[in-house]
Amino acid sequence: MPEPVIASVGASPLGRTDLPGRDLFSVALAEAFDGLPDPADLVEAVYVGNQSESYEHQIMHGTLLAEWAGLRYVPAERVEGCAAAGALALRHAVKDVRNGEHEAVLACGVEKMTSAGTSGATDALSAAFDRAIEQRSGVTAPSQYALLAQRYLHETDATERDLAEIAVKNHANAARNPRAQFPEEIDVATVLESDPVAPPLKLFDCAPVGDGAAAVLVTTAELAADLDRPQVRVAGSGASANNIAVAERDMTDIAGARIAAETAYEEANIDATAVDIAEVHDAFTVCEALLAEAVGFAPPGTGYQSHRAPAERADGWTDVQLSPSGGLKARGHPIGATGILQALEAYEQLTGAAGDRAVEGAETALLLNEGGVADAVTVGHVLTTAEAR
Amino acid sequence: MTDNLDATDPRTLPGFFDALADGTLLGGVCTDCEQVLLPPRPACYACGSRAVDVEPQAREGQVFSYTAVHTPPPGFAADAPYTIAVVELADGGRLLGRVAADYADVAIGDSVELTVRELTAAEREVALDYEVDWPVHVFEPR
Numbered sequence: 001m002p003e004p005v006i007a008s009v010g011a012s013p014l015g016r017t018d019l020p021g022r023d024l025f026s027v028a029l030a031e032a033f034d035g036l037p038d039p040a041d042l043v044e045a046v047y048v049g050n051q052s053e054s055y056e057h058q059i060m061h062g063t064l065l066a067e068w069a070g071l072r073y074v075p076a077e078r079v080e081g082c083a084a085a086g087a088l089a090l091r092h093a094v095k096d097v098r099n100g101e102h103e104a105v106l107a108c109g110v111e112k113m114t115s116a117g118t119s120g121a122t123d124a125l126s127a128a129f130d131r132a133i134e135q136r137s138g139v140t141a142p143s144q145y146a147l148l149a150q151r152y153l154h155e156t157d158a159t160e161r162d163l164a165e166i167a168v169k170n171h172a173n174a175a176r177n178p179r180a181q182f183p184e185e186i187d188v189a190t191v192l193e194s195d196p197v198a199p200p201l202k203l204f205d206c207a208p209v210g211d212g213a214a215a216v217l218v219t220t221a222e223l224a225a226d227l228d229r230p231q232v233r234v235a236g237s238g239a240s241a242n243n244i245a246v247a248e249r250d251m252t253d254i255a256g257a258r259i260a261a262e263t264a265y266e267e268a269n270i271d272a273t274a275v276d277i278a279e280v281h282d283a284f285t286v287c288e289a290l291l292a293e294a295v296g297f298a299p300p301g302t303g304y305q306s307h308r309a310p311a312e313r314a315d316g317w318t319d320v321q322l323s324p325s326g327g328l329k330a331r332g333h334p335i336g337a338t339g340i341l342q343a344l345e346a347y348e349q350l351t352g353a354a355g356d357r358a359v360e361g362a363e364t365a366l367l368l369n370e371g372g373v374a375d376a377v378t379v380g381h382v383l384t385t386a387e388a389r
Numbered sequence: 390m391t392d393n394l395d396a397t398d399p400r401t402l403p404g405f406f407d408a409l410a411d412g413t414l415l416g417g418v419c420t421d422c423e424q425v426l427l428p429p430r431p432a433c434y435a436c437g438s439r440a441v442d443v444e445p446q447a448r449e450g451q452v453f454s455y456t457a458v459h460t461p462p463p464g465f466a467a468d469a470p471y472t473i474a475v476v477e478l479a480d481g482g483r484l485l486g487r488v489a490a491d492y493a494d495v496a497i498g499d500s501v502e503l504t505v506r507e508l509t510a511a512e513r514e515v516a517l518d519y520e521v522d523w524p525v526h527v528f529e530p531r
């Protein structure tokens with residue numbers, strides 16, 4: 001079976017930009033193909049992660065972005081799974097290369113979230129929740145995650161201050177990431193005193209609205225070597241859907257995330273202790289705590305210690321470093337592009353291209369991308385250095 | 390599979406909301422694993438069985454988790470901030486809904502009772518054609 005690798009990455013600026021989605025994609029693609037043959041000479045298929053047509057009144061992103069890349073008559077499609085769309089696109093590319101169907105597949109993501117203001121984004125994101133009961137009750141993405149946070153604070157020793165510390169840590173990481181939407185350090189008081197959005201979550205517990213596009217080229221190891229590109233192995237991939245309604249799930253044991261991660265670990269023939277860095281879906285601070293427990297980094301009830309140095313965490317924690325990019329919280333969260341941005345961070349970390357934010361000795365990364373609230377859909381990938389083979 | 394669903398069947402949304410408009414909260418109950426499904430649906434998510442009975446559910450329950458929406462979707466702007474909870478009902482199902490109380494007056498474990506009302510004018514504006522006559526449930530503190 002051919003071994004899929006990531007051979008190149010690129011991204012647009014993140015945040016409030018003056019470019020529409022297709023142009024953000026062009027910027028990301030230009031970076032990804034710098035020094036490579038043109039996409040038309042390499043790419044055999046395209047998958048595009050994209051959350052919503054309500055931002056630009058545009059679907060058909062497979063067709064559109066393939067065309068803007070100079071590709072014609074290739075299979076190309078948009079993949080939808082709210083904020084997990086990017087990792088779902090990556091997963092499709094990985095499977096195409098693994099099963100021998102293609103040698104080079106473009107996995108990308110794009111979202112133009114700032115086109116209709118905060119209320120437009122709030123409305124578009126609410127479509128990820130059950131229409132019959134949840135949407136008609138007026139839920140929002142922050143309120144859905146606040147229900148998890150309230151429950152987590154009730155069941156564990158975690159406090160709102162602990163959640164704030166996660167935001168502080170991720171902003172500190174982002175301050176060393178030139179791609180970050182918010183490359184500024186903040187303090188705990190800034191988080192705790194920020195406006196309530198959905199208590200116990202406050203503004204600085206929430207990832208920002210922002211524009212962005214990202215692209216990764218997935219190829220066989222042989223092709224990446226022929227292209228003389230640094231390569232990162234995609235050693236495992238798992239995905240799992242859980243109920244759409246948050247009320248009908250375990251709200252602190254994020255089972256779908258555990259299953260997606262365990263599937264990816266199993267394919268990679270590792271366990272959680274082997275993971276050096278993880279880009280998890282910290283759309284809200286509480287997510288990093290919940291996911292650290294779900295994927296096996298932290299014993300139940302201690303995930304909120306993710307902001308601490310490894311030696312200061314509870315017994316049973318691994319030495320993993322979470323969200324070295326700054327995470328969704330501070331690197332940015334352009335919904336459909338987020339899963340691809342997670343892969344980009346792991347690629348840079350594992351190929352020695354992460355500059356000031358490099359995690360020393362990192363050889364194995366877990367990516368965990370979620371859509372809807374929590375594990376409504378989760379995608380996990382394990383990436384390793386070529387040397388870790 | 391022997392399902393022959395139409396819009397009068399409470400395992401469809403029109404059937405469920407018709408009963409709710411009359412004040413009856415119907416749940417699916419899996420005959421294989423006893424999982425309660427709110428609203429009822431053709432298959433049990435817990436075990437995969439399609440042997441799902443439809444039974445009236447207790448309207449009383451306790452707050453399992455709660456929050457308040459300060460940044461509402463456009464159709465709900467006039468109501469904000471409003472309180473939302475996940476309620477564990479006495480018959481075992483869990484259901485999300487609005488709570489007719491300020492956030493500061495709610496706590497996990499509080500007793501509440503499900504009530505039903507028609508859509509407000511603002512809610513009607515953002516409703517789909519087929520949703521206009523579907524009621525909304527609200528939990529009242531007891």
Ligand SMILES: [Zn+2]
Pocket residue numbers: 419420421422423424433434435436437438
């Ligand atoms: Zn069952």
